[in-house]
Amino acid sequence: MTELRNTVVRIAGAPAGLPTPADFEVGEAPVVQPGPGEVLFRSIYMSIDPAMRRKMPSPTAAPGPLGGQARIGDLMVTGQTPPLDGWNGGHVGQVIASNHPAFKPGDFVKGGACWQVYHTMPGRLLVKLDPRQATLRAELGVMGPPAFVAYCGMETIARVKPGETFVVSAAGGAVGMVAGQMARLAGARVVGIASGEKCAYVVDELGFDACVDRNQEEIGAGLDRACPGGIDAYFDNVGGEIQRAAFDRLNDFGRLVVCGMVSEYNAPEADHGPPLRPVLRKRLKIQGFVVYDHYDIHPEFRRRMARWLAEGKIRYREHVVEGLGRAPAALIGVLQGRNQGKMIVKLGEDPTGAA
Amino acid sequence: MTELRNTVVRIAGAPAGLPTPADFEVGEAPVVQPGPGEVLFRSIYMSIDPAMRRKMPSPTAAPGPLGGQARIGDLMVTGQTPPLDGWNGGHVGQVIASNHPAFKPGDFVKGGACWQVYHTMPGRLLVKLDPRQATLRAELGVMGPPAFVAYCGMETIARVKPGETFVVSAAGGAVGMVAGQMARLAGARVVGIASGEKCAYVVDELGFDACVDRNQEEIGAGLDRACPGGIDAYFDNVGGEIQRAAFDRLNDFGRLVVCGMVSEYNAPEADHGPPLRPVLRKRLKIQGFVVYDHYDIHPEFRRRMARWLAEGKIRYREHVVEGLGRAPAALIGVLQGRNQGKMIVKLGEDPTGAA
Numbered sequence: 274m275t276e277l278r279n280t281v282v283r284i285a286g287a288p289a290g291l292p293t294p295a296d297f298e299v300g301e302a303p304v305v306q307p308g309p310g311e312v313l314f315r316s317i318y319m320s321i322d323p324a325m326r327r328k329m330p331s332p333t334a335a336p337g338p339l340g341g342q343a344r345i346g347d348l349m350v351t352g353q354t355p356p357l358d359g360w361n362g363g364h365v366g367q368v369i370a371s372n373h374p375a376f377k378p379g380d381f382v383k384g385g386a387c388w389q390v391y392h393t394m395p396g397r398l399l400v401k402l403d404p405r406q407a408t409l410r411a412e413l414g415v416m417g418p419p420a421f422v423a424y425c426g427m428e429t430i431a432r433v434k435p436g437e438t439f440v441v442s443a444a445g446g447a448v449g450m451v452a453g454q455m456a457r458l459a460g461a462r463v464v465g466i467a468s469g470e471k472c473a474y475v476v477d478e479l480g481f482d483a484c485v486d487r488n489q490e491e492i493g494a495g496l497d498r499a500c501p502g503g504i505d506a507y508f509d510n511v512g513g514e515i516q517r518a519a520f521d522r523l524n525d526f527g528r529l530v531v532c533g534m535v536s537e538y539n540a541p542e543a544d545h546g547p548p549l550r551p552v553l554r555k556r557l558k559i560q561g562f563v564v565y566d567h568y569d570i571h572p573e574f575r576r577r578m579a580r581w582l583a584e585g586k587i588r589y590r591e592h593v594v595e596g597l598g599r600a601p602a603a604l605i606g607v608l609q610g611r612n613q614g615k616m617i618v619k620l621g622e623d624p625t626g627a628a
Numbered sequence: 629m630t631e632l633r634n635t636v637v638r639i640a641g642a643p644a645g646l647p648t649p650a651d652f653e654v655g656e657a658p659v660v661q662p663g664p665g666e667v668l669f670r671s672i673y674m675s676i677d678p679a680m681r682r683k684m685p686s687p688t689a690a691p692g693p694l695g696g697q698a699r700i701g702d703l704m705v706t707g708q709t710p711p712l713d714g715w716n717g718g719h720v721g722q723v724i725a726s727n728h729p730a731f732k733p734g735d736f737v738k739g740g741a742c743w744q745v746y747h748t749m750p751g752r753l754l755v756k757l758d759p760r761q762a763t764l765r766a767e768l769g770v771m772g773p774p775a776f777v778a779y780c781g782m783e784t785i786a787r788v789k790p791g792e793t794f795v796v797s798a799a800g801g802a803v804g805m806v807a808g809q810m811a812r813l814a815g816a817r818v819v820g821i822a823s824g825e826k827c828a829y830v831v832d833e834l835g836f837d838a839c840v841d842r843n844q845e846e847i848g849a850g851l852d853r854a855c856p857g858g859i860d861a862y863f864d865n866v867g868g869e870i871q872r873a874a875f876d877r878l879n880d881f882g883r884l885v886v887c888g889m890v891s892e893y894n895a896p897e898a899d900h901g902p903p904l905r906p907v908l909r910k911r912l913k914i915q916g917f918v919v920y921d922h923y924d925i926h927p928e929f930r931r932r933m934a935r936w937l938a939e940g941k942i943r944y945r946e947h948v949v950e951g952l953g954r955a956p957a958a959l960i961g962v963l964q965g966r967n968q969g970k971m972i973v974k975l976g977e978d979p980t981g982a983a
Contacts, residue, residue: 546904547901552916559904
């Protein structure tokens, strides 16, 4: 196996704002042979998520519990680690060598913590996949972390009821499209916020009732038009002024699900959020969540999502680029909202042959 | 009964900030004879609550669903109406005449919506009191609306667990002192925020573990000292910079109970609140509530509070002034935090003779 060449991406800069390609360096690293209990696997697909941005070092902020720990020179980090384990791994791939009894060469697995092709890690941190249940790519999308993020926010905070009006930002993204479809399945009026072509996509393909194009109209006016009865739950993936516009239109007992604030990841920590007097007056709830806290509902998520997929009730779209060298541009594109569906980097041949 | 003279307080100004005595006018009004189903009662004690401030007209803001409906010339409004009913009435008194089968002259009742001595209202909106269960004054305090406010916030949002650190502002007030004692009963470390003599009171008399004197030290430094392990739940009665200092110290899974924002009632609507990125990172919950939504737990509240009082587990203090003419100054004093315990205006003789 010494002939294997492991391509990696290292962090080359501590960007203050939007990363640039110069903040990443594609290189090589040795393939680490698996020790006791470990497994070596080759990645086939890698997930690209906006939250990866938070793993990068900051020119100013101290490292925090969920982000910023990485340093210049480190391998770029995938997923939402720690804790490092299969369900939030950033890769799906195939086992090459195993010193763990649960895995043998040829098995398909989900795991991996860094931007590289070959991964050596404890078998206990890997999840074995059944490609008959879902495609390998779907494991990174509608069966994977972003969809589970949506599921957690919808089930634990938004709790949408029939007839309510539900709004989700970054509606065409991997999280938003699942959140919106779950709200539709729950019987809500569903309004997305997106830009350009994604607006048509979520309405025409995903069954949203309306979508505000943030490039075409002022958000507040758009929400007033699309939500004449106000907003009962807003699933926030972006923060900033879109968050504020939705907050200002929350009805009594409205919920603001603080899921992601992609518009702010590139900015210094915002100094303030929406005013709290309406929180009192309208009995609002603003709540953040992190999927690690909801392991307990992960089996339920996989079971329900597999059924929704089988029944055609949840649709999805993937945006696949080829080669690890394109990963930096893919991440930058996701941070700019330029992806069309779940962003995935294909790192090697998919032996399942799934379309 | 035509000889009865009904003293009333009318609103005489639309204050932009803290009301002044000139914003109120003491006068007289006819005593209204009870119609079918109605009851006439004489108030003995009237409650003074900071939330009354919100009922006053504003020079700028439009009337809202929970405040500001009153106009210049109207009688000043008590309590948290609408909906108007006994449990959140601002008075306790004694029935003089009744056209309602549930009430007879001499009965003690809770109800009343305005600052006046004689009240004529539908019997269905009155609650009959048993003065053997609690004193008439206690019905406005630890058995009344402010304590029920505390109970709702503690039971539905704060949900304090043993070993947690709980902070409450306006700790010596009618809401804060109950919230803090409930947290103590739940096994939490309890830290108050108050000023001056109230700090000693909540520690020495109510059993709080510590109290930050906002007149003696910077709030952030005080909280750091009193809460070395951070804050798990903050019960906010004041808003403003105290709210922000407590918010910044919330631990993971921290709760911010938005109960009252007395420091802001005198100010125009604040433009912003605490930043939401920590809400995401620390999985915080910020939630407002209004007691009307929690009628369902009111019987449970009365049952538990009566038991706590009987067992000496909840202590309280009352600040009684005499005469309706002193009510404006009493309200202004409460808005400035100058009361020592539940503020009550005594309007007439208490025939129960309770101390």
